[in-house]
Amino acid sequence: MKEFRIYLNDEPGSLADHCDTIAAAGVNILAIAGIGDSGASAAMLTDNPDATQTALADMGANFAVADLKTATLEHKPGSLAAFTRGLAESEVNLRSLYVMSVDDGTATIGYTTD
DSSP states (O other): OEEEEEEEOSSTTHHHHHHHHHHHTTOOEEEEEEEESSSEEEEEEESOHHHHHHHHHHTTOEEEEEEOEEEEEESSTTHHHHHHHHHHHTTOOEEEEEEEEEETTEEEEEEEEO
């Protein structure tokens, strides 16, 4: 799976424009997180990475693509803390993290690293 990090203009409608372009390509957004501070960005996962990349490139979007790794954790207090602490102790820099699903005592997460 691929993560798309989209660097947006910090103005109303910027995310909507990108979502419209992706939808027009027949692509479904599976997960998204948007963040704004000194700049605006969104990280998203889609059901068709090739079509997403083409759609974003065709609209002239400023974006990066990263491989998404996954892990299954116990769904209990401290599991995510232990996972992220393990990355830190291995000197792995976490770039993004998603809770993908929670089922029957487990949580599947997706994440990207440097």
